[in-house]
Amino acid sequence: MTTLLRIDASAQLQDRSLTRKLTALFTEAFRSADPQVRVITRDVGADPIPPIDHRFIHAAFTPPAEREVWMNQRLALSDRLIDEVTAADVIVLGAPMYNYGMPSTLKVWIDHISRIGRTFSFDLSRGDFPIEPILFGKKLVVLSSRGEFGFGAGEVRGHLNALDPGIAACAHYFGVALRDIETVAIEYQEFKDARHARSVARAEENTRRLARRLAATGDARTPTPEPAPT
Numbered sequence: 001m002t003t004l005l006r007i008d009a010s011a012q013l014q015d016r017s018l019t020r021k022l023t024a025l026f027t028e029a030f031r032s033a034d035p036q037v038r039v040i041t042r043d044v045g046a047d048p049i050p051p052i053d054h055r056f057i058h059a060a061f062t063p064p065a066e067r068e069v070w071m072n073q074r075l076a077l078s079d080r081l082i083d084e085v086t087a088a089d090v091i092v093l094g095a096p097m098y099n100y101g102m103p104s105t106l107k108v109w110i111d112h113i114s115r116i117g118r119t120f121s122f123d124l125s126r127g128d129f130p131i132e133p134i135l136f137g138k139k140l141v142v143l144s145s146r147g148e149f150g151f152g153a154g155e156v157r158g159h160l161n162a163l164d165p166g167i168a169a170c171a172h173y174f175g176v177a178l179r180d181i182e183t184v185a186i187e188y189q190e191f192k193d194a195r196h197a198r199s200v201a202r203a204e205e206n207t208r209r210l211a212r213r214l215a216a217t218g219d220a221r222t223p224t225p226e227p228a229p230t
């Protein structure tokens with residue numbers, strides 16, 4: 001049985017949010033193709049997670065056997081969020097662009113997921129790359145929306161895009177390799193013109209197609225093999 005983790009991060013509620021529409025569409029299409037799918041939902045836009053602080057960091061970097069009661073309490077939400085990621089085969093992320101990056105609520109979710117001993121290990125004997133991910137083999141679908149346009153590599157606002165690289169940089173904490181990230185983005189939302197309408201239609205079609213492919217082929221559970229180092 002496949003487990004789908006749906007994360008929503010828009011500060012807008014369902015009827016005013018394009019990313020929520022896309023994550024709903026993805027979930028619906030996935031379920032149509034795979035009625036057995038188990039869906040976990042986590043809405044950090046409507047129900048924000050508190051930011052990490054010095055107590056969180058102290059608790060996270062204390063070995064589990066040495067943790068005091070308050071430390072386990074401080075990490076309880078992070079543990080639950082990591083359990084959700086660990087259970088997932090596919091993670092679908094509704095990621096609006098805010099001030100050229102991700103919403104702060106989504107960043108806080110990532111800060112809670114990125115935990116030593118749970119999602120990564122750290123060992124200086126590995127030299128200059130001491131961090132290794134613990135989770136593997138998951139697929140990540142980023143469903144985004146932007147008010148402006150041209151945020152792709154080499155496009156007119158490509159250099160301003162801090163959203164997609166920000167998510168990609170942390171994807172290993174969710175057990176996702178870079179090649180296993182799929183992105184669909186609506187553009188022109190602030191222009192509200194024919195280009196926006198076309199962008200919405202294209203994004204909806206691509207979202208449905210992606211959901212059907214990941215659900216129907218079993219692709220969701222089969223990580224793409226690592227390419228040989230060059």
Ligand SMILES: Cc1cc2nc3c(=O)[nH]c(=O)nc-3n(C[C@H](O)[C@H](O)[C@H](O)COP(=O)(O)O)c2cc1C
Binds near residue numbers: 019099189
């Ligand atoms: C606080 C805020 C900041 C935004 N910043 C940007 C931005 O930097 N670039 C951009 O293209 N659109 C920006 N937008 C437009 C949103 O990306 C757009 O409205 C998108 O549809 C939001 O996703 P949602 O519809 O799921 O809420 C911003 C919107 C808000 C509310």
